Amino acid sequence: MKKYIKKISLILLFLILPFKAFALIEIDITRGNLDPLPVAVSPLSIDDNSKINFEKILNTENIGSEISTIVENNLRASGIFNPLNKDAFLQAPDIAHLKPRFEDWNLIKAQALITGKITYDEGKLRVEFRLWDVLAGKEILALAFTTAPNNWRRVGHIISDKVYERLTGEKGYFDTRIIYVAEEGPKTQRIKKLAIMDQDGFNNKFLTLGNELVLTPRFNPTSQMVTYLSYFKNLPRVYLLDIATGTQEVVGDFPGMTFAPRFSPDGKKIIMSFAKDGQSDIYVMDLENRIVERITNHPSIDTSPSFSPDEKYVTFNSDRSGHQQIYVMDSDGNNVKRISFGDGLYGTPVWSPRGDLIAFTKLHQGSFYIGVMRPDGSGERLLTENFYQEAPSWSPNGRILIFYRETKTDQEGDGFSAKLWSIDLTGYNERLIETETDASDPSWSSLLSN
Amino acid sequence: MIISKIFKSTMIVLLACLVLTACATKKKVDAGNEMDGDVYTGKDTVGYLADGVPDRVFFATNESALTTASSETLRLQSEWLRANSNITVVLEGHADERGTREYNLALGDRRANAAKDYLMTFGISADRISVISYGKERPIDSASTPLSWSKNRRAVTVKTN
Numbered sequence: 021m022k023k024y025i026k027k028i029s030l031i032l033l034f035l036i037l038p039f040k041a042f043a044l045i046e047i048d049i050t051r052g053n054l055d056p057l058p059v060a061v062s063p064l065s066i067d068d069n070s071k072i073n074f075e076k077i078l079n080t081e082n083i084g085s086e087i088s089t090i091v092e093n094n095l096r097a098s099g100i101f102n103p104l105n106k107d108a109f110l111q112a113p114d115i116a117h118l119k120p121r122f123e124d125w126n127l128i129k130a131q132a133l134i135t136g137k138i139t140y141d142e143g144k145l146r147v148e149f150r151l152w153d154v155l156a157g158k159e160i161l162a163l164a165f166t167t168a169p170n171n172w173r174r175v176g177h178i179i180s181d182k183v184y185e186r187l188t189g190e191k192g193y194f195d196t197r198i199i200y201v202a203e204e205g206p207k208t209q210r211i212k213k214l215a216i217m218d219q220d221g222f223n224n225k226f227l228t229l230g231n232e233l234v235l236t237p238r239f240n241p242t243s244q245m246v247t248y249l250s251y252f253k254n255l256p257r258v259y260l261l262d263i264a265t266g267t268q269e270v271v272g273d274f275p276g277m278t279f280a281p282r283f284s285p286d287g288k289k290i291i292m293s294f295a296k297d298g299q300s301d302i303y304v305m306d307l308e309n310r311i312v313e314r315i316t317n318h319p320s321i322d323t324s325p326s327f328s329p330d331e332k333y334v335t336f337n338s339d340r341s342g343h344q345q346i347y348v349m350d351s352d353g354n355n356v357k358r359i360s361f362g363d364g365l366y367g368t369p370v371w372s373p374r375g376d377l378i379a380f381t382k383l384h385q386g387s388f389y390i391g392v393m394r395p396d397g398s399g400e401r402l403l404t405e406n407f408y409q410e411a412p413s414w415s416p417n418g419r420i421l422i423f424y425r426e427t428k429t430d431q432e433g434d435g436f437s438a439k440l441w442s443i444d445l446t447g448y449n450e451r452l453i454e455t456e457t458d459a460s461d462p463s464w465s466s467l468l469s470n
Numbered sequence: 471m472i473i474s475k476i477f478k479s480t481m482i483v484l485l486a487c488l489v490l491t492a493c494a495t496k497k498k499v500d501a502g503n504e505m506d507g508d509v510y511t512g513k514d515t516v517g518y519l520a521d522g523v524p525d526r527v528f529f530a531t532n533e534s535a536l537t538t539a540s541s542e543t544l545r546l547q548s549e550w551l552r553a554n555s556n557i558t559v560v561l562e563g564h565a566d567e568r569g570t571r572e573y574n575l576a577l578g579d580r581r582a583n584a585a586k587d588y589l590m591t592f593g594i595s596a597d598r599i600s601v602i603s604y605g606k607e608r609p610i611d612s613a614s615t616p617l618s619w620s621k622n623r624r625a626v627t628v629k630t631n
Contacts, residue, residue: 410571
């Protein structure tokens with residue numbers, strides 16, 4: 021077995037074993053799935069020796085069953101899988117992993133079965149897992165890899181991604197992180213910190229102390245860099261933060277407020293707004309040569325810019341018509357076209373990583389909506405309505421939007437909270453994302469392993 | 471026994487109704503007196519730079535145009551600034567919570583600049599006035615009501631020295 025294992029320090033390595041691909045199971049994620057696929061997630065089997073070793077290193081009992089719980093929770097949260105209750109499982113994990121008795125799994129109505137095994141291997145965590153099509157009685161995916169033991173939660177996310185990809189035909193989004201603004205204190209004196217967590221809310225970490233106001237962090241799609249707005253020394257400016265090293269720097273040398281930053285899809289540029297004399301325009305800075313280019317020049321407010329995945333176009337928010345609307349232009353600023361024409365105000369346009377849609381916030385008759393439309397403005401679809409919600413951010417596969425919601429306070433101003441929520445593009449599966457503190461301005465990372 | 475219970479609960483309901491109506495009416499009257507359209511015209515939250523010189527002006531929803539009352543406030547501020555030529559100020563622009571964060575940052579900047587521009591028409595040097603926008607990040611009133619929102623749509627002149 022060892023000849024299959026290549027070791028690259030800290031980076032996961034996949035060895036995709038050959039498998040035959042004629043499964044009966046297939047999930048269509050393009051429409052609302054009201055009948056989630058019943059799946060059995062057998063606990064990953066673990067031998068006694070490995071168990072003792074991992075307990076020592078990780079201080080966690082039986083990570084085999086912990087990892088399978090992570091997989092279960094991910095699949096359940098996706099809304100398209102229904103992980104079955106383990107109490108009904110008849111076959112022991114180690115035997116099921118070798119050769120499932122499909123009749124048994126069929127009996128409890130499982131259509132797919134996930135089995136696996138973890139071993140302690142010279143200080144490393146070695147994982148094997150298999151996905152079985154219960155009705156066809158076949159293995160449809162098998163994978164083995166090694167990693168550092170303290171990456172064990174990521175192992176659960178990687179298994180989830182591979183299962184999701186095999187059964188839906190699209191990349192998953194589980195081995196990802198979310199950067200957001202953690203909030204505390206009264207509404208009039210809110211304390212805000214940058215925070216980062218795994219997509220499922222675990223491994224939460226604060227990145228700033230809360231001494232200055234911070235807003236709108238956004239991930240670089242190609243690295244562990246983040247761009248955000250900080251009021252450091254009471255000068256609101258766009259900053260760049262390297263999460264790995266903690267190094268921060270101001271982006272550009274502007275004599276006034278820069279805000280609304282976002283990376284280009286190749287991660288090499290930052291597009292943002294610069295406010296001067298009451299006019300806000302859009303600028304792009306090349307991170308390699310630090311050259312700043314002005315893209316719009318209009319007496320209106322031009323903000324919330326977002327590149328198309330091919331970087332040929334930019335969508336942005338402007339009130340040049342007299343009201344807040346969404347526009348698309350060439351990335352050099354030419355051919356500005358308004359694309360939002362429905363009733364109400366439109367803001368925070370953000371281009372899907374798939375390129376097919378632009379997500380936005382809409383304000384109409386006192387309600388806030390998160391919606392999507394095509395880049396030419398057609399096919400507007402509102403996914404959710406609430407008292408206050410805004411700032412959608414796409415999952416890396418372009419299937420889910422994460423955003424934040426604020427509650428209405430009473431006459432005394434009490435009862436305020438801000439929380440992260442997600443919703444599928446289908447408009448189904450709206451979910452609260454639990455955070456340690458109140459939270460806003462979420463941004464979803466790319467897949468950490470690819 | 472039962473009758474007295476019914477009587478009791480009826481009285482409680484009646485009392486509650488009375489109290490609630492009283493509150494509702496009071497709020498309504500207040501809001502009516504303190505807003506012109508949706509621009510705040512009251513005195514609550516207003517501070518003073520000097521005797522009779524209010525420190526802030528208020529705006530209509532999504533607007534940065536100065537009202538007649540705002541122009542008068544800024545005229546008073548310009549007189550105070552002329553009389554105290556060593557003083558420098560920062561104009562803090564704010565928006566209410568009913569807008570997207572990034573647009574509100576730009577809107578706060580536009581409001582602060584509208585006030586700054588007006589002060590400059592009275593000959594106050596641009597060197598003495600800086601601007602900062604807080605968007606919707608620093609409301610003065612945390613209730614989610616039209617009256618509270620009107621107090622939060624503001625540009626505040628703050629002494630910096």
